[in-house]
Amino acid sequence: RVFNASSYSAKKVVELYSEPLEEGNAFKPKRVLIAFKKVEIPAKSSVKVDFDIRFDDFRIYDPSSSSWKVEAGKVAIEVGESCQEIVLVKEIQIVSDDVIQSQRLKMPTYYSPTKDGFLQFDNDFEALYGRPIAMERDPKSKPYNLNSTFSDISRTWIGRQIFSVAAKKAHLNDPGHESDKAFFEQTPLRNVIMSGLGIKYSYLLRDLANGHFVSGIFAFLLGIHQD
Known part of the structure; x- marks a missing residue:
């Protein structure tokens, strides 16, 4: 319940989070x-807030099979006003038969981030992406590409x-989130895949930033990706 005194x-x-408590392969x-x-x-009252938690809420991307899976293990279910203000925690055990191969040798920086965040090496991202990254022109101006950052595309109205x-x-405009906002501004469009949305959203953002509204949305709906 949420109280108002x-x-x-x-x-x-009210936000609901999951936090892995065990180190798995994924x-x-x-x-x-x-x-x-x-x-x-x-x-001077309270309101009951209910959440439905689904099995698919714990899906993670398995680059070895290019599919979404659920890895077994202990997970903390957390409730709070933000990720920095957790007020309720409940531990659960996820049971799953999905098998995920470890990618630690291929993508070490994703598994072991530094204090400054993730080091986005191309070879690590290529292992996650599943194919080589095409060499592209300057991403800071049109035409934008997947290496362009959110700060780059903000030069356009749609961006x-x-x-x-x-x-x-993401509540990045809230007090205390200045560093998170600065980090997000420098995030490449290709990193949208890490949010669980899929690479097609990266292509959609790129196309919209380049002014290809109709063709971009059409390609998004059909699942057509053009580098």
């Missing part, structure tokens, strides 16, 4: 946002809208 009604965003982010809800709480929506959804 004040004399005024209030709105709260690369896993430290914490993953599963769901969130915005609720209005009357003055600014994309960045604004993404920053708002």
Whole structure:
């Protein structure tokens, strides 16, 4: 339950996260946002917030089979106002028959991030991506490509809208998230695959930033990827 001890009604965003407690074969982010809800709480009252957790919420990408799988192991289910304000934790055991091959030798920097974050080496990303990365021209100006960052595409109107929506959804404009926002600005479009959305979203963002609205959306819907 979410409580409001004040004399005024209030709105709260309740977020649900999962955090792996065991080191498995698959690369896993430290914490993953599963769901969130915005609720209005009357003055001096409380509201019950329910979440439905699905098996697919624990899917992770297996580059060795180019498919999404669920790895067995202990996971912490966490509830809070943000990833930095966790107030409730429950440990669960995931049971799965999926087999995932370790990619630690192929992608060491993804499994062992430094204090400054992940070192995005091309050979590591190629192992995750499943094929070589094409050498492309300057990504800081049109035509943008998958190596262009969110900061690069923000030079266009549509790029600014994309960045604004993404920053708002990830609460990057909230106080205390300045470093996260700066990191996100320098994130290449190709890294969208790490969010679980899939590489087709990277291509869609690239096409929209280049002004290819109709052809970009058409290719996205048909699953056509053009380098």
